[in-house]
Amino acid sequence: MAEQRRVLIVDDDAQNIKVAANALNAPDLIIGFAKSGADALRRLEETEFDLILLDVMMPRMDGFQVCTKLKEDPEKSHIPVIFLTARTDEESIERAYEVGGVDYVPKPFRTRELIARVRSQLRQLELRRRLEQLATRDSLTGVYNRRRFFELGEATFSRSKAGLAAFMIDIDHFKRINDVFGHQIGDALLKKTADSIGRVLPEKAVFGRLGGEEFAALMPAKDADEARHQAEAMREEVARTVLETEDGRNISCTVSIGLGIDREAASLDGLLKIADDMLYRAKGAGRNRTMLRES
Ligand SMILES: [Mg+2]
Known part of the structure; x- marks a missing residue:
């Protein structure tokens, strides 16, 4: 089996989390969820996630604020964020990339499209990790070069x-x-x-x-x-x-x-x-x- 990847779904609506989690149900994906921005930041302190699906409209801290906070944290800034939101005005889309998002999926999402976008990000993540490995490790022993x-x-x-x-x-x-x-x-x-x-x-x-x-x-x-x-x-x-x-x-x-x-x-x-x-x-x-x- 392929190496397992952890995906964090952040949405203030439990039903939305359920739909996204069902769509991404696969043996190589471990799904975590958070119901608010603060909850998400807490989860990310405890567990290393490989990818985040982030709702934009949430009470108190919205998705853009959560993403901004993540990108300021050197330990977490590398985790790719896909925004998943009902807001499809051009300004919001632009803002999603400005705050550091890598992709933007409108809700209600189409299941196969969501899967394809998540898979695409995970492939890129894999590639980045391999490049980092090549750049930082001694190929013979595996320790730092x-x-x-x-x-x-x-x-x-x-x-x-x-x-x-x-x-x-x-x-x-x-x-x-x-x-x-x-x-x-x-x-x-x-x-x-x-x-x-x-x-x-x-x-x-x-x-x-x-x-x-x-x-x-x-x-x-x-x-x-x-x-x-x-x-x-x-x-x-x-x-x-x-x-x-x-x-x-x-x-x-x-x-x-x-x-x-x-x-x-x-x-x-x-x-x-x-x-x-x-x-x-x-x-x-x-x-x-x-x-x-x-x-
Ligand atoms: Mg919401």
Whole structure:
């Protein structure tokens, strides 16, 4: 079955909601509903929706106001809004697009037309997501690519007042692994390593592949102990995870980790530079270890 999509129907008239929900009844669509603008905004706080069908004429907050509010919210501005309304004067139609709507369906709607319009928006959504995936993810490991890591990293750095830890993580002897086992195994090992690290990182961490066999992560840490503990958890998880090859060999690898704590770093680059220096020392001290400099 296709991936399920959530559609929120917002209308002050329960009968209208019922008719639209019936029209959109399909195994791949999960329908939610809200009976007022305020109700809709509440629902959107609780649940992620992929598409909104929004009535224009509602008491207190009308559809245009709801849409305006959504478009101001960076977490929700991407959700496409189709207006569904009995108001068909040209000014209202124009306004629907001005406030950020992607489509406008007059009521009473024709069922097949509504379905076609909803499907069209969901296809575009799918395409946007795929493009975003290509633009922000490393295709081999699925973690953030270098560009996205730095984008999110800069935002995280500027938000964090104190207590941000940076980790530079590098697979030990990766060139040798590639030489001995071939690039296919090398690639599989990169993927395995990214998975292992991702498993032990908290959800709020920013984690990416910077290039080659080098990864970086940023996460809040209240002190050096917590950061070191996190680094060790990553290092141990990588070391204990074994890659089974098709011909029955078990291959594992280790990582060296350089760690920086942000107290005195003036920039993200500065913090990563500290972590990178520590990584260099971890390599020099024999690999498969974590090195920390508290600034
Ligand atoms: Mg209404």
